[in-house]
Amino acid sequence: MENKPKFRPNPSLKLMDQVREVLRYHHYAYRTETTYCQWILRYIRFHGGKTHPKLLGAPDVERFLSHLATNGKVAAATQRQALNAIVFLYRDVLDLPLEGKIAPARSKRQVRPPTVLTQEEVKRLFMVMDATHALMAKLLYGAGLRLMECIRLRIQDVDLGQGKIFVRGGKGGKDRVTILPGMVREELKTHIDRVILLHHADLEEGYGEVHLPDALARKYPRAAKETRWQYVFPAKKRSIDPRSGREMRHHIMESGLQKAVKLAADRAGIMKKVGCHTLRHSFATHMLENGVNIRVLQELMGHADVKTTEIYTHVMQRDIDALRSPLDHLFA
Known part of the structure; x- marks a missing residue:
């Protein structure tokens, strides 16, 4: 069985428009589209706002995610959401899957019993x-x-x-x-x-x-x-x-x-x-x-x-x- 050709975004579009085009092709929810775009923009701005992500790699992703954990004090689920957005950018938009294992400083996951009303x-x-x-x-x-x-x-x-x-x-x-x-x-x-x-x-x-x-x-x-x-x-x-x-x-x-x-x-x-x-x-x-x-x-x-x-x-x-x-x- 032949593999289905991978969808390629329009190269004449700006990067964030390409991101939206791929998200919509794969039928992501609008809320997910908004969230992923916000994280990708934060990632780009963290690295000065002028360097294209294709010139960055796994070590740069690690630095950003570690910054979220150590300086931003974000929850583990939030850090994971940011990672998912960036992985999507490299894998599905840029067609440059991140090489090697990404091991940033991890946000601590706090397991709390649920709050329940009587x-x-x-x-x-x-x-x-x-x-x-x-x-x-x-x-x-x-x-x-x-x-x-x-x-x-x-x-x-x-x-x-x-x-x-x-x-x-x-x-x-x-x-x-x-x-x-x-x-x-x-x-x-x-x-x-x-x-x-x-x-x-x-x-x-x-x-x-x-x-x-x-x-x-x-x-x-x-x-x-x-x-x-x-x-x-x-x-x-x-x-x-x-x-x-x-x-x-x-x-x-x-x-x-x-x-x-x-x-x-x-x-x-x-x-x-x-x-x-x-x-x-x-x-x-x-x-x-x-x-x-x-x-x-x-x-x-x-x-x-x-x-x-x-x-x-x-x-x-x-x-x-x-x-x-x-x-x-x-x-x-």
Whole structure:
């Protein structure tokens, strides 16, 4: 079987335009495109901003990554993300794979147990939230969704009849099925009905398109205006798609939900560090406390390895409640 010819960017384009061209050819997400471009620019600027990367090599990459760890104090995941971007630049854009092993000073990876709310704290949190942000937060907790999985939900991904949510292209590009809490079904149905009316209004004004993955957009050119492909949580206003240049209705910005959850935690008097991912952690822990099999939970969470799911066994309330402090034994 013959190997498929490697894609070559247009040599007449500037370097960063070549980077974007290759990223889009390989169907990278727009967020990944933005992140990779930022890291490549930082790498170039670190070396003076005038030296072309093709004149640099593995030792120069090591210096940059070591600088991030020692001077920038970045997390291990951030340093790894920067490395991935630079490796992509050399391998896929410049066709100059980095020779030799890159061994920069490593950022220390700190393994911390996840922050988990008690069921009472979750109740208090939801009591001080309202409207769409409250519904989204309930889905994060009730279905174990990641922030962007909730933000990117399409109408066709919600099965109100069977009580399921289909997560498409989650972390690692994987699909999975999780539960739709019965408590929010009617509220979610009412919300989706409003979204459909908004979509029909867009269509009447000559718009109504939504962003689709490139392969789908090419195969089904009319799908972008179909109701089932619309986001469950659309933005209030239409905007210009940065790739196609067409006016579309994108999904809601994730920062709004992040701010709403943090504000609600303050209002509820919760002293823990609470974010959107805390609700997903709490979902997993409470499911285990309620007796759900860890393998079933692994599927609901979308974890590739059950060891990732096992971290929640360390913060289960029933395990901790059974213990007595030696101080209590001392004065018993």
